Amino acid sequence: HSVTALRWPVMAFGIPDGDFHMLQCAAAGPGPHFGLIVRHTDAECEWAHDRTSHVGKLDEAGRVVVDVKRDWRRVFAVEKP
Secondary structure, eight states: OOOOOOOOOSEEEEOTTTTHHHHHHHHHSSSOOEEEEEEBOOTTTSOOBSTTSSSOOOOOTTOEEEEHHHHHHHHSOOOOO
């Protein structure tokens, strides 16, 4: 018989609900961990699926939340020529 050590993820990045289990697994592991939720609230760039839609009900539970409409420029700053 062999024993395989379970390695917990220390970081998880995902969208509300679609990546719930991955975010939950990273938060449940021993030691430091980091979870980031990307809330797609900018319907002009992509279909908005935030807390007001039929998906997007994931509890933030101490995770960092990035709001696409409000924060994306700061996360992905694009320099204009």
